[in-house]
């Protein structure tokens with residue numbers, strides 16, 4: 001491959017893919033990009049160092065799935081969670097994500113269940 005072709009192939013690999021059409025963003029990517037994975041883990045188990053320390057729930061269990069309403073999930077993503085002393089356990093996302101993105105994430109966390 002010539003140097004020019006090599007440079008071009010690199011440029012193409014790094015070229016941004018452009019804005020995704022509304023509602024078509026991959027929720028998995030959103031979950032990673034919004035740093036949810038830092039606490040909740042890629043598999044939703046809450047098994048990261050941070051997740052264990054803050055006691056993030058395990059989204060893969062039937063217990064969590066059945067005991068948690070869609071409204072609770074949406075409210076948590078919007079408003080975050082603080083403990084009684086006011087320490088932030090989970091940040092609020094209402095100023096960081098659009099309502100559509102929060103809706104997509106709320107649906108996404110429901111997909112981790114392993115029955």
Ligand code: HEC
Nearest residue numbers: 034035036039054055056068072073076081089090105109
């Ligand atoms: C700094 C760590 C942290 C980050 C970042 C984080 N969470 Fe959480 N999340 C937690 C903790 C801790 C809890 C449990 C809070 C509690 O004790 O009720 C939680 C709870 C939840 C719940 C459960 C709500 C319920 O009622 O059971 C959902 C859903 C959730 N997080 C989704 C998300 C999503 C989506 C993101 C990214 C947009 C995210 N979290 C980012 C730490 C985090």
